[in-house]
Amino acid sequence: MRTKILLITLFTSLMSASCQTNVQTYTIETTSGNIQIRLYENTPLHKANFEKLVAEQVYDSVLFHRVIQNFMIQGGNPATKNPAYVEGETIPAEFLPENIHKKGALAAARMGDFVNPEKRSSPVQFYIVQGKTYGDDELQYMESSGGKSWAPEQKEVYKTQGGTPFLDMDYTVFGEVVSGLDVVDKIAAVPTLPGDRPLNDVYILRIVKD
Numbered sequence: 001m002r003t004k005i006l007l008i009t010l011f012t013s014l015m016s017a018s019c020q021t022n023v024q025t026y027t028i029e030t031t032s033g034n035i036q037i038r039l040y041e042n043t044p045l046h047k048a049n050f051e052k053l054v055a056e057q058v059y060d061s062v063l064f065h066r067v068i069q070n071f072m073i074q075g076g077n078p079a080t081k082n083p084a085y086v087e088g089e090t091i092p093a094e095f096l097p098e099n100i101h102k103k104g105a106l107a108a109a110r111m112g113d114f115v116n117p118e119k120r121s122s123p124v125q126f127y128i129v130q131g132k133t134y135g136d137d138e139l140q141y142m143e144s145s146g147g148k149s150w151a152p153e154q155k156e157v158y159k160t161q162g163g164t165p166f167l168d169m170d171y172t173v174f175g176e177v178v179s180g181l182d183v184v185d186k187i188a189a190v191p192t193l194p195g196d197r198p199l200n201d202v203y204i205l206r207i208v209k210d
Contacts, residue, residue: 025178026054029205030064032187035128035180036210037106043094046108046174049123054207058124064202066127066195069188071164074109074127075204090120095169100154102163104177104184105129121172128177130188131163142166 028035039047053059064075078085091108101107106128108121139155142148148168150158158165177184191199 025210026207027210028059028180028207030183030187031201031203031205033180033183035183036178037128037175038178039106039175040099040173042096043099043172043174045091045094046121046172049091050126050174051209053124054209057206059204060206062204063198064187064204065197067188067190067192067198067202068196070130070132071188072127072129072131073184073187074125076109076122076125078124087125088123090116091123091172093119093121094172094174095119096173097149097151097169099173100150100157100163101129101131101165101167101171101173102157102176103129103131103161104181105163105173106175106177107167107171107173110171119170119172128184129164129167130184133160133162134158134165139165 023038025036025038028037039050041047058078059076061081062076062078063080064073065077065080066074077087079087090110099105106126109125109127110116110119110121113119136155136159139148139150139158142165143150146166148165150165150168157163187198187202190202193199
């Protein structure tokens with residue numbers, strides 16, 4: 001019996017490793033270093049859109065144009081290299097309670113609720129969460145006053161890793177950073193001008209499929 005249990009455990013471990021190996025990743029090459037991300041399968045509209053934009057090299061030489069320390073870094077707007085660029089059709093929101101704004105979350109930017117009550121996503125602009133850690137009292141307050149709700153393990157993530165929990169179920173999270181959180185921290189810490197634009201331009205050189 002012990003041999004059978006060991007074999008089952010080994011098989012499970014190998015299968016888990018195989019699944020992780022087969023996860024498709026992308027590398028965001030920036031002037032501050034590389035950030036490797038993976039896209040979520042449970043947000044197919046955002047995943048397909050991002051893959052299409054990468055294949056078309058839309059993100060080559062655009063800026064991280066909005067940076068707020070302890071919050072997020074935002075980029076992906078082609079108008080930062082071509083002022084004549086006009087964004088296309090927005091993407092329907094794909095809100096899922098398991099996709100939270102933990103540190104390193106990849107999410108879609110959007111227009112505000114007043115002009116965008118359906119909370120549809122920008123077809124090009126995205127942000128990566130830096131955030132900060134939150135205590136039990138802060139999370140409980142957000143649950144009671146802001147209509148938020150998290151599983152115990154998700155609260156633990158916000159208490160230990162940090163993030164921006166107040167954005168959950170309001171902006172679509174469609175991926176996460178696999179490696180390069182130090183680069184996210186580095187970009188988030190740069191000096192900024194009024195409007196949160198970096199004083200010295202931070203470029204996305206390109207995004208490549210690994």
